[in-house]
Amino acid sequence: MRIEDEIKQEKFSSVYTKLLINIVYTGNKISFKTNEILKEKNLTLQQYNVLRILRGQHPNPATVNMIIDRMLDKMSNASRIVDKLELKKLAQRTMNKVDKRCADVLITSKGLALLNELDEEIKASEKSVIHLTLKEVKTLNDLLDKLRG
Amino acid sequence: MRIEDEIKQEKFSSVYTKLLINIVYTGNKISFKTNEILKEKNLTLQQYNVLRILRGQHPNPATVNMIIDRMLDKMSNASRIVDKLELKKLAQRTMNKVDKRCADVLITSKGLALLNELDEEIKASEKSVIHLTLKEVKTLNDLLDKLRG
DNA sequence: ACATAATATCTGTATATACATATATTTGTA
DNA sequence: TACAAATATATGTATATACAGATATTATGT
Numbered sequence: 237m238r239i240e241d242e243i244k245q246e247k248f249s250s251v252y253t254k255l256l257i258n259i260v261y262t263g264n265k266i267s268f269k270t271n272e273i274l275k276e277k278n279l280t281l282q283q284y285n286v287l288r289i290l291r292g293q294h295p296n297p298a299t300v301n302m303i304i305d306r307m308l309d310k311m312s313n314a315s316r317i318v319d320k321l322e323l324k325k326l327a328q329r330t331m332n333k334v335d336k337r338c339a340d341v342l343i344t345s346k347g348l349a350l351l352n353e354l355d356e357e358i359k360a361s362e363k364s365v366i367h368l369t370l371k372e373v374k375t376l377n378d379l380l381d382k383l384r385g
Numbered sequence: 386m387r388i389e390d391e392i393k394q395e396k397f398s399s400v401y402t403k404l405l406i407n408i409v410y411t412g413n414k415i416s417f418k419t420n421e422i423l424k425e426k427n428l429t430l431q432q433y434n435v436l437r438i439l440r441g442q443h444p445n446p447a448t449v450n451m452i453i454d455r456m457l458d459k460m461s462n463a464s465r466i467v468d469k470l471e472l473k474k475l476a477q478r479t480m481n482k483v484d485k486r487c488a489d490v491l492i493t494s495k496g497l498a499l500l501n502e503l504d505e506e507i508k509a510s511e512k513s514v515i516h517l518t519l520k521e522v523k524t525l526n527d528l529l530d531k532l533r534g
Numbered sequence: 535a536c537a538t539a540a541t542a543t544c545t546g547t548a549t550a551t552a553c554a555t556a557t558a559t560t561t562g563t564a
Numbered sequence: 565t566a567c568a569a570a571t572a573t574a575t576g577t578a579t580a581t582a583c584a585g586a587t588a589t590t591a592t593g594t
Contacts (some may be wrong), residue, residue, distance in 0.1 A: 376528045
């Protein structure tokens with residue numbers, strides 16, 4: 237469905253503005269679905285993303301800075317998201333021995349298990365929402381990579 | 386730059402997950418630039434988007450429901466964003482004569498003037514951030530439209 | 535070694551947001 | 565017509581977020 241019909245707007249001030257709106261709208265739409273699944277597990281999208289970053293590092297720890305660097309939403313407050321994950325025993329913070337400014341953040345086995353539970357469901361949801369062939373998925377990825385320069 | 390390098394993650398649990406991350410990351414990156422410009426005018430991204438919706442209707446009023454329908458982020462609270470715009474005299478609410486449940490929302494001349502000031506700057510910023518040919522922009526728009534089904 | 539800058543993280547505070555619920559009005563139906 | 569359901573919006577409340585410092589530690593230049 238054309239983005240014009242989706243948000244009921246025929247004209248955009250430029251093709252670039254239209255593209256940005258299309259990207260953000262589409263991202264939100266897919267994220268919305270994922271969010272529904274996460275809600276059942278009492279996770280926010282950002283908490284989920286940080287958990288995945290921690291799993292990517294496991295069994296090595298990440299630092300808060302590393303998390304900020306890899307987060308999708310650079311605006312947000314990584315330190316407090318880690319607070320929330322720690323509160324739920326999904327992650328654990330320990331002081332870095334070498335650089336005492338850094339906090340080592342590790343995903344716990346409970347965190348790993350939770351992600352494991354979610355993996356298949358979210359993968360299936362994303363696949364069912366993305367109406368593209370594998371070739372189109374690749375083209376789209378390549379164009380987005382090129383877009384950012 | 387490949388999304389893998391951008392967020393320093395080599396493997397994704399599926400190509401669909403990778404695509405979603407790529408879309409959200411790219412949208413955030415462009416939005417971040419736009420947000421910098423809006424901050425100088427004391428506008429949030431969402432307030433800006435609602436203002437543009439109101440301009441699209443002008444000189445006819447929009448209703449809150451219409452705004453929700455056209456917003457990029459369906460999660461958010463349109464009524465309170467209109468509150469903020471009204472507080473800044475950028476929009477105005479009046480009761481709909483026919484259906485008293487509805488609030489007619491109109492952009493003010495101050496709102497129109499503000500958008501006018503922003504138009505060129507934001508258009509230029511978006512264009513400079515999107516490193517694609519016009520043909521690629523079109524392909525990307527088409528693929529995103531198809532993705533959503 | 536000392537002072538200064540840079541870095542990593544944390545925290546106070548104001549604002550924004552999500553969610554559930556409340557309120558008012560209109561629509562549909564028996 | 566009366567009454568339940570649907571619709572449009574607003575609001576209370578808990579939580580999340582952004583932003584601006586604050587704090588602690590490490591790196592750098594002299």
